[in-house]
Amino acid sequence: MGRANKVVLAYSGGVDTSVCIPYLKQEWGIQEVITLAADLGQGDELEPIRQKAIQSGASQSLVVDAKDSFVKDYAFPALQANTLYENRYPLSTALARPLIAKLLVEAAEQYGADAVAHGCTGKGNDQVRFDVSIAALNPNLKVLAPAREWGMSREETIAYGERFGIPAPVKKKSPYSIDRNLLGRSIEAGPLEDPWTEPLEEIYVMTKAIADTPDEPEYVEIGFEKGIPTSLKGEAIAPVQLLQQLNQLAGNHGVGRIDMLENRLVGIKSREIYEVPALWVLIQAHRDLESLTLTADVTHYKRGIEETFSQLIYNGLWYSPLKAALDAFIQQTQERVTGTVRVKLFKGNAAIVGRRSDKSLYTPDLATYGADDKFDHQAAEGFIYVWGLPTRIWSQQGRG
Known part of the structure; x- marks a missing residue:
């Protein structure tokens, strides 16, 4: 399935993104796969991940330290907006996706790729975040999502990778x-x-x-x-x-x-x-x-x-x-x-x-109930009369 000649793949070093490399080449006829791993402070040792991409068939393996941009350009603007999805989730994972998409698009333009790819499945939110962000940044780039289409179970995915020299996870896989x-x-x-x-x-x-x-x-x-x-x-x-x-x-x-x-x-x-x-x-x-x-x-x-x-x-x-x-x-x-x-x-x-704060709007001599109180209590009566007037008229009309 020849969809593109050169692809930049978002790469984490896990089973799915590793298998994406031979799959893109063998099943879809991609000639060259360049991987991109973003260091967003996840704590992983990125040099082994870079090497694994090469061993899995990537022509180049890029590692980008994007921690500074992640905080200043994505996390802090979200913080200024107090972002909490459904009033609870502060979007810690979601905020990484537009940055990774930007890095993919920049790498594709730098290396002359005509497509980018990711390892998202069809059930999650990340596929939407990647696809839409990439379309916004460069609508001419194709977006490939092998894991959304290959229909393999995890066991089948591991077996497919082993056929092309990608080792199966050695330790017992966490269920999480x-x-x-x-x-x-x-x-x-x-x-x-x-x-x-x-x-x-x-x-x-x-x-x-x-x-x-x-x-x-x-x-x-x-x-x-x-x-x-x-x-x-x-x-x-x-x-x-x-x-x-x-x-x-x-x-x-x-x-x-x-x-x-x-x-x-x-x-x-x-x-x-x-x-x-x-x-x-x-x-x-x-x-x-x-x-x-x-x-x-x-x-x-x-x-x-x-x-x-x-x-x-x-x-x-x-x-x-x-x-x-x-x-x-x-x-x-x-x-x-x-x-x-x-x-x-x-x-x-x-x-x-x-x-x-030097910019505080809190005024102690208006807020206090002590002797320093400067608030004009007599002004409240006229304010309440005007404020409550629509309610008073409504009530009188209802009583006939």
């Missing part, structure tokens, strides 16, 4: 499907497919069980500038290091576990477990700082924008006109979101216990 990057881990499948089954402690890596967490709370001060976290415990820190340190700090106190039934874009409900210690804390802290620095109408209106923004990311529309338009709104709201938030980490909780 796991994706990890700097922002967190997603865990699904295996025993978790029963929504009644409590997750075993063995699935968690970034967060401690409550029983194992310290018996004393830990306080963390997070500094923000225009909605972007720039300091931790009073020290300026680079974006990637901030995420790494806060993951460790919050995870040590058991913060950032999510267990939810999630509505996938393709219409399937999926039971998902997430570990997102740093991202969870940052969203709570950022939202709290906004409550100090944004006016009420902006805060309330932004909540609806945030929900739409979250859905756009989840549904693969990062590079869409609506997303670009909402970006402009969100960036405008962040001009005054500068200050420091104090977070108390203890026994699985991240409680906001303090906030301060």
Whole structure:
């Protein structure tokens, strides 16, 4: 099936993406497969992955360190929008997909490929995120998805790979499907497919069980500038290091576990477990700082924008006109979101216990009930009369 001559394949080093290499060449007649592995802070040793791609038949094996861009260009804009899909999932895995798609398109253009490929199946969200993002960035590129079409079971996939020199996984395969990057881990499948089954402690890596967490709370001060976290415990820190340190700090106190039934874009409900210690804390802290620095109408209106923004990311529309338009709104709201938030980490909780800002709209002499109160209480009566007038007229009319 000659669909293209040269293909850039998103590559993780796992069974499916490794088998994609000989499959594309043998079954679809692709002459050259170039693999691209993105380092997004998943902690894998990428040199063995690079070598495995060559051994599996790739003509070139690219490894791109994209951690800095991942945080600054994707995670932080999402943080400014307080993105929580279905009010719970902070999109740690979804945010990686538009970046990987961008890297694929750039590599295809650099190496003269006429197609890109990925190893997504037909049941998940990632296929949509890749396909739509690639179409937005370069609509002339073909997108190939062998695993969506080959119809092989996992055992058949492994056997197919062995025919072309790809070794089967040596260790006993975990029943779980796991994706990890700097922002967190997603865990699904295996025993978790029963929504009644409590997750075993063995699935968690970034967060401690409550029983194992310290018996004393830990306080963390997070500094923000225009909605972007720039300091931790009073020290300026680079974006990637901030995420790494806060993951460790919050995870040590058991913060950032999510267990939810999630509505996938393709219409399937999926039971998902997430570990997102740093991202969870940052969203709570950022939202709290906004409550100090944004006016009420902006805060309330932004909540609806945030929900739409979250859905756009989840549904693969990062590079869409609506997303670009909402970006402009969100960036405008962040001009005054500068200050420091104090977070108390203890026994699985991240409680906001303090906030301060030079841009604060909180006015102590208006808010106080003490002797320093400057609020004109007499003004309230006339305000209430005007405010309640429509309700009063409605009630009188109803009584005849």
